[in-house]
Amino acid sequence: MKKTGVKTPIPSFKTNLTTIKTACNKPSSNDEEQINCLINPSCFFCIMKEPDSSTKKSKITNYIKKLPFLDDYHELILVVSGIWNMAMTNKADENQELPCLGIFECMSFLIHKGIKDGPWIQKNQNIYIPYYAAHIIGSYTINDVDHARKSVDSGVIPPLMELLSGKISWVEQRVAVRALGHLASYDETFQDLLPYEEEIVKLCMHLASTCLEEVFEMFIAVKDKRKRLKYMCDLLTRGNGGFEEENLKAGEWASQIQCWCLHLLCCFAMKKRSLDLICTQEFLKQLSEMWGGLSNNSSPSGVGLIRILCYTKEGRESIAKSRNVLDHLCNLTRSSDNWQYMAIDCLLLLLSDPDTRHKVVEVAAFLIDLVELRSLGGRSNLGERIASSLILDFKQTKTETIKNSKVQKVLEELWNSKVLRRKKEQRLTNEKAEEKRVIVNLIKQQGNQRFCMGDIKDALLNYTKALDLCPLRFRNERLVLFSNRSQCNLLLKDPDSAISDATRALCLSNPPNSHAKSLWRRSQAYDMKGLAKESLMDCIMFITCGFFKSSNGRREHTRIPYYALTMINKQMHSTWLFRKVQSKSTHSDEDEDDNIKNMEKS
The missing domain is CATH 1.25.40 (Serine Threonine Protein Phosphatase 5, Tetratricopeptide repeat)
Known part of the structure; x- marks a missing residue:
């Protein structure tokens, strides 16, 4: 990926109500009408409200044809961002005529122009155009195979490929891989991507592996806000965010880049294509570490692609x-x-x-x-x-x-x-089974007494003896015994056995993974092994199961204990999306300082 050629921050667009009113040459009866004129330059959105269908289509077609060549840069960005807003707010369904009247050709041309014409993209607000154009393509093609077919016929793939290759920045890569992922999801348009197959697969593999590092180095790690590219800040938070809000959104977008790259790779893997490229040992190792963070909990991330490969x-x-x-x-x-x-x-x-x-x-x-x-x-x-x-x-x-x-x-x-x-x-008869249940409970009580006295090893032996005797049909009794034994193993500093017993207890719970004590014990055991992600997920589930309860259809909660919050904070810090990248960057800085010191000594 390459850093955009924009060297100076682009000033935010400030509208002028008087100028727009004059340009529209329409009297406004109230402030609302004035605002409508303000956000709809050259009355483009007035065209969209044209009652006569044939006239409306004719006007839209003519306007879209001239849109890339507008001399008024303010009008260009407002119209493109307005179309983007229509597509993003599900108004695409209300305006089906746009994809059929040349919007895809127009957006493709604007992306190409933004990549090839350096002076043009640095004028006024033009730096935003490629991002919005690619986003519009993706928003109109999601869940609509007809629009996807139309976009491919309109030539959107080559300019999207240029954005995917990093011709501008990671911000545009995000929307390009999203749009290409939609096209790859349909059999009707997947075939059109095959001429670019090797390039797409290699780019997605590289991008999925490096996007976190790229976003961190090019944005998150830039502590001086004046040195951050302003158009990126504006896109991330619509210009209203502070430093923390921008970082949070950048993390979310980096996670989305990774997840959408994996989605594209899944589309090829499901059709058993490019497996020789995807199944390299280096990439598989990286794939197993791709979690995506909690911001993309609807995406299976790396394990989703691993499962497809296993087929x-x-x-x-x-x-x-x-x-x-x-x-x-x-x-x-x-x-x-x-x-x-x-x-x-x-x-x-x-x-x-x-x-x-x-x-x-x-x-x-x-x-x-x-x-x-x-x-x-x-x-x-x-x-x-x-x-x-x-x-x-x-x-x-x-x-x-x-x-x-x-x-x-x-x-x-x-x-x-x-x-x-x-x-x-x-x-085993029911009568004999109940006799065993009584004996098991007695042995368990003995184990509890040993545990309270601090004799953990003997308590563990009691629980083991009870488990060996307890019939398999008594799931609740066995759940408690496994959970108690997990606690013993935890205190004896045997995290592997603690994880095993806690897992067995959680499999016996109904529904699975809902026994709060076992979740907390396994969370601690994973923490002992340094497996922060697994510890975090168990701790979150522990809080959900143990301290949030339903009552009369309403969700109620009690005070969450301090020890659980401490564990959450610790593991959230350890599983931060950019933790590995930050650690690598810190070590690199330390190595560089050591080299400088050694050179000074010599």
């Missing part, structure tokens, strides 16, 4: 070789992240492939913590599917394919509990 042979083989991706998937399966089910899907697909199963079974063995999960993400009997995948051909091949003794022990435990123990308990 292909080439994708599975590449992912099975990446320990970074496998570890990421493992952590995601044992979290309260919205995309937990996607990570589970990925591991199940890898386990179902004979060529990748033996490569991933060591990592995927952690799925044993989820075998009592009933439903998640619209999937029923998910725990049964997980168990079946893990113990697939276990008895026949365990000595050949499972060399890790710990993994073999885990799978043997699963075989004993899901196969042997289940068969045994099917013959």
Whole structure:
């Protein structure tokens, strides 16, 4: 990406009511009419209100043709921004004639002019034009295949490609990748992108990997507001934001750039195209770290593309070789992240492939913590599917394919509990089961007493004994026992076991991931392991489940404890979208200072 050639801030446009009234040559009866004249130069928006349909179309067509050549730069920016506002506020449906009357050709021409004509783009407000033009294309083509087809026929792809390549700045890249993503979403227009396939895929891979660093260095890290490009500030906050508001919006836009790049890559991956480019080990490693932050909670980010790749042979083989991706998937399966089910899907697909199963079974063995999960993400009997995948051909091949003794022990435990123990308990009468429940509760009480006395190890043994005895059908009792044992492991500084037990408890809760104590315990365990994102998600869910309750259809909340707020603040700081980039920048500055000092000494 390149920094725009604009060297000096462009002054904000200040309208002059008297000038506009004179230009329109219309008397205004009140202030509202004056404002209408003010924001609708040359009466363009009066044309839009023309009652006669044929006259209206003729006037709009003629106006759009002359729009790129207007000498009045104030009129140009106001009309383009006005059309953008119409498209963004869903008025596109009310003005279907614009896409059919040349608006796409006009916007394409304006983007091209802004890229090629340096003196023109630096005049008045013209620097805003390419951004608005690309945004208009994207806003008219979202969820409308007919408009998408019309835009492609009007030649929008080449100028959008130039913006995507960074011919102006990251601000224009954001709207270009958005518009191209809409075109790639339709079968009717996807084919038109194929001549640019390699360029698009490479640009999106690079942009997704570097956009955070670019936005940080070119905007966030610029502490002197006078040195920030003013048009960027105006676009981010409409000129009304302070330093913090601009930074927050810049972070949101950087996250959107990354998510929309991934969406474009998903469009190609779903059609099994360019997999050789996407499935490189370097990019897969970066992909597993692409979260997008909380500002884009509707986008699955990196794991969405990873799952699509797992549906292909080439994708599975590449992912099975990446320990970074496998570890990421493992952590995601044992979290309260919205995309937990996607990570589970990925591991199940890898386990179902004979060529990748033996490569991933060591990592995927952690799925044993989820075998009592009933439903998640619209999937029923998910725990049964997980168990079946893990113990697939276990008895026949365990000595050949499972060399890790710990993994073999885990799978043997699963075989004993899901196969042997289940068969045994099917013959257990209700009377015998209730007798066991009484004994289990007694052992649990003993464990609670040991715990209160500070004898954590003995308490852990009691809870383990109770779990071994407790019938699988008593889910609530087993939930409490796993959660209590998780707390013991936490106090014994064994975060891995604490995470495992807390996850098992959360799988037994109804709905899944709703047991507040287990969420808090797993959040602490993840914090001990330095996994800030997983800790943050569990802590947020802990607060939601534990301190926000419904009463008579109304949402009520109690005071959130200080320790939870402290954890939230800590992990929000650690998972800040630009944290890694900032750390890298700080280390670079420190290394540079050290080099200067060494040179001075020598």
